[in-house]
Amino acid sequence: MTTRDWxxxxxxxxxxxxxxxxxxxxxxxxxxxPFIKQANRAFGNYGDSLxxxxxxxxxxxxxxxxxxxxxVIKSGDIYRITDIANIMTGWTGGKTFGRLGDWLLxxxxxxxxxxxxxxxxxxxxxxxxxxxxxxxxxxLVRMMVKGTLLTVAVNHMLGNDTDLRPLRNGKMNPNFLxxxxxxxxxxxxxxxxxxxxxIVTTVGGAPHExxxxxxxxxxAISWDLIxxxxxxxxxxxxxxxxxxxxxxxxxxxxxxxxxxxTTRAIIEKVRQGELGxxxxxx
Numbered sequence: 001m002t003t004r005d006w007x008x009x010x011x012x013x014x015x016x017x018x019x020x021x022x023x024x025x026x027x028x029x030x031x032x033x034p035f036i037k038q039a040n041r042a043f044g045n046y047g048d049s050l051x052x053x054x055x056x057x058x059x060x061x062x063x064x065x066x067x068x069x070x071x072v073i074k075s076g077d078i079y080r081i082t083d084i085a086n087i088m089t090g091w092t093g094g095k096t097f098g099r100l101g102d103w104l105l106x107x108x109x110x111x112x113x114x115x116x117x118x119x120x121x122x123x124x125x126x127x128x129x130x131x132x133x134x135x136x137x138x139x140l141v142r143m144m145v146k147g148t149l150l151t152v153a154v155n156h157m158l159g160n161d162t163d164l165r166p167l168r169n170g171k172m173n174p175n176f177l178x179x180x181x182x183x184x185x186x187x188x189x190x191x192x193x194x195x196x197x198x199i200v201t202t203v204g205g206a207p208h209e210x211x212x213x214x215x216x217x218x219x220a221i222s223w224d225l226i227x228x229x230x231x232x233x234x235x236x237x238x239x240x241x242x243x244x245x246x247x248x249x250x251x252x253x254x255x256x257x258x259x260x261x262t263t264r265a266i267i268e269k270v271r272q273g274e275l276g277x278x279x280x281x282x
Contacts, residue, residue: 006055010082012091016044047089054085058135080132087113088139114195147188154179172200
């Protein structure tokens with residue numbers, strides 16, 4: 001099937017039209033600036049390409065089971081294939097809380113897609129579940145198995161033990177399924193890790209913390225100012241110096257905080273003649 005065929009049956013091909021497009025809400029010319037334009041095109045096209053791959057993979061699976069293309073189309077399963085592939089790649093027709101979600105949540109459409117995949121995956125456990133729910137179930141199981149094996153394998157190569165305890169002292173274990181490398185923890189599950197923590201936090205009686213972790217910039221800034229406490233626990237406005245530091249953190253890229261330590265480490269490696277390590281630091 002061609003891309004045009006898939007689009008007829010619900011395939012989503014948006015190009016630069018995606019949820020995190022740079023320049024959204026700013027003058028139209030901003031999105032055409034060098035780098036911004038290329039970044040939007042690359043990111044949008046990547047999502048379209050990934051969806052196309054999933055459409056075909058899911059269809060091929062059905063055809064290998066003995067079905068014909070005509071049967072997949074007539075049964076309506078072709079729409080289930082495009083729907084679940086769209087959802088699995090972060091695209092849904094709606095978004096959590098509608099227009100209000102744009103104010104409350106970071107990327108509400110992406111949040112909605114993850115919740116939908118979880119729901120469909122759970123429903124896919126029952127006998128006679130429709131195709132899209134079975135696909136969601138298999139995808140979630142595959143992600144958990146591969147992610148866990150990869151985490152354990154990498155930790156083993158690094159000489160580390162893998163912490164397999166989801167909870168510790170009644171709270172979400174911050175070291176659960178983490179790879180310890182370069183003096184920090186890494187998760188191979190990406191945004192699914194954050195969603196799992198939000199669910200555990202909500203079930204544990206602290207839904208406000210879950211909202212804060214998934215909230216929009218407006219929610220995060222308002223929360224900091226009202227409670228006088230950052231997500232890390234530091235105060236915001238006890239004195240002018242503290243407030244200035246908080247403002248600077250809001251407007252500075254995350255990588256900037258790493259620059260002083262990284263620069264010192266690079267200089268030290270150069271002095272020691274370890275040019276490979278210095279290049280890696282760069």
